[in-house]
Amino acid sequence: MSSEVARFGDLFNEPQRNGLTRPKKVRGSGLPMVNMGELFAYPRIRNISMDLVPIDVKEHHYLLEAGDLLFARQSLVLSGAGQCSIFLGNVAPTVFESHLIRCRLNPIRSNPLFYFYFFRSPDGRRVIEAIVEQGAGASGIRGSDLVNVQVPNPPKQIQDEVAGLLGSIDDRITLLRETNTTLEAIAQALFKSWFVDFDPVHAKMQGRSPEGMDEATAALFPDSFEESELGAVPKGWKLVPFGQLLSHTIGGDWGSDVADEKNDTRVAIIRGTDIPDLQTNANSRVPVRYTSQKKLAGRKLEDGDLLLEVSGGSKDQPTGRSLFISTALLSQFECPVEPASFCRLLRPVNKEVGMLLAQHLTYIYAQGKTWEYQNQSTGIANFQTTHFLETELVACPSDDVLKVFTETVQPLIARAHLTQIQELTSLRDTLLPRLISGQLELHEVQTHPEDVLA
Known part of the structure; x- marks a missing residue:
């Protein structure tokens, strides 16, 4: 065509x-x-x-x-x-x-x-x-x-057919993204039940079996609360400041537009404004810049890391948005990835704790609690990171409960559909120029477009 x-x-x-x-x-x-x-x-x-x-x-x-x-x-x-x-x-x-x-x-x-x-x-x-x-x-x-x-x-007829084909691919991408959103909402509901409302503990206190779990999992939860210096907590659990659950944290980087003697390493830099896009696998706006090997060494994002927005926001939107970094997310980029200068890298002490912290950050942001850690002095809202790390308390369960939580939630938030979304996005963007150039004919791709590029 x-x-x-x-x-x-x-x-x-x-x-x-x-x-x-x-x-x-x-x-x-x-x-x-x-x-x-x-x-x-x-x-x-x-x-x-x-x-x-x-x-x-x-x-x-x-x-x-x-x-x-x-x-x-x-x-x-x-x-x-x-x-x-x-x-x-x-x-x-x-x-x-x-x-x-x-x-x-x-x-x-x-x-x-x-x-x-x-x-x-x-x-x-x-x-x-x-x-x-x-x-x-x-x-x-x-x-x-x-x-x-x-x-x-x-010709207009060809335009209509191509638009219809690409639109059908977009509709499939939208459906997959909606499925991801649903799975992540399920993970949040489970986090709230176990670590905010303590539903399994309350159920056992009342002589009931906790809903939605087998006997082996229910047996891992205590049947009472105890007082700690920081407040009531399920027996055997601890309330731990967020910062004590990290092994490494560092501010982000911005680098330079072009390579020079100092900044010679190509890197994708995630900003706070990119977080919603990346949660739905839309990475096209993440800027690619250049930084130094020294700066990248301490900021390179890895599987299990957390990225926290620490500056920005608006009168209606607080700072404190976060992003859980997975292998699937990193695989979207052809170069190392690091946080932007208005963001911060948080590296949990292990993968299980990281899963708990990721859900904790998502929950408190949705509840509006990050407003409590925000100040605004120059027209730009800033997140009080040190205060947050020292005072925000996380309910830490036994290792066995944390292990079961991670095994349950990991498949839900691993964004298993991201690879398929990425493939469909690439297919959509690749089909158009090939159709326009005549490399492909519409009848070849209208039934099973994926087969054409396999």
Whole structure:
């Protein structure tokens, strides 16, 4: 399916447009507005939570329509500049903010989903990066340059078929990610039952068999509580400060954009903003930079490590997001991985304790407890790491209970589907250029697309 090319702007139904400026002080009521955060978090934007902003009746031309393409005008990293998302609809009329460029294609001539997938593909990124301007601390694109890029322009019927095929792969990826979320919620429920509510202990105190466990597991739990210097705890258990359960902790790194005499080692650097993406296997925005071997030696992330966000947040979102590092996650990268300078590496004393700490961090963040460890003095919220490590108490059970917990939870949070998600993502991104170039025909891949690239 080789095709002709076209100037991107010639496919438009109307000229491209930058969005609205609405300062935070006026937000809170009105219509939903797509911000940079939504664009980076949701490639396909549909019925998501957004800020509400006041809109004047004269600003109706900023309303989005299903099929509108949105491009990031600016980003702190090259990989984010010009990133494309597609608006697929919302329950309420929706507008978009000034850091985004809206492109509305002629639906008779062009399928916007086809061009969404093109701009998300490696070939599409190369087209975008050719127009990126890099300045001090940021990269960006201009709408006037975007309209002049050359894009593939196959017949509309072919566009529709390709978009349908790639959309079906995306739907499968979404289903797998939802399954991962469900499994991790089950792990959290088990953690809360055993280590927060102490359900098995309370059940045995009342002469009942603990729910959802066999006799051998139930026998590992005590049937009473005892007082400690730090409060009541199941008999034989301990309340231990978080920091005492770590063998190593160190702040992150940022390195440099390009290799030089000092920073000569290529490394992927995980930021706090990358944590939600990585939890769903979307690693495309993790910046790759250069650092020194000396810095990497103490910061290289390993299986079982924890990554903690220690700076950032907002008035509605505290710092303290965390990420459990697994072999499956590290395998997504072709180079060593380390935390960014606004994050911190936490290395537990062993894998079993690490599983407990990972669930503990997830739980207290969901409960809003990390607000207690946050201060804000210069407009940026900072996590009081030392205070947290010294005062945050973790309920530590017997070795036997911890072993059973780890064996139960490990398969749930190992993100077993990540490999399949990664393969489907690679398949989706690889199919488009091969279809456009004529290397593959649609009929070859519509039934079992995985077989084509096996």
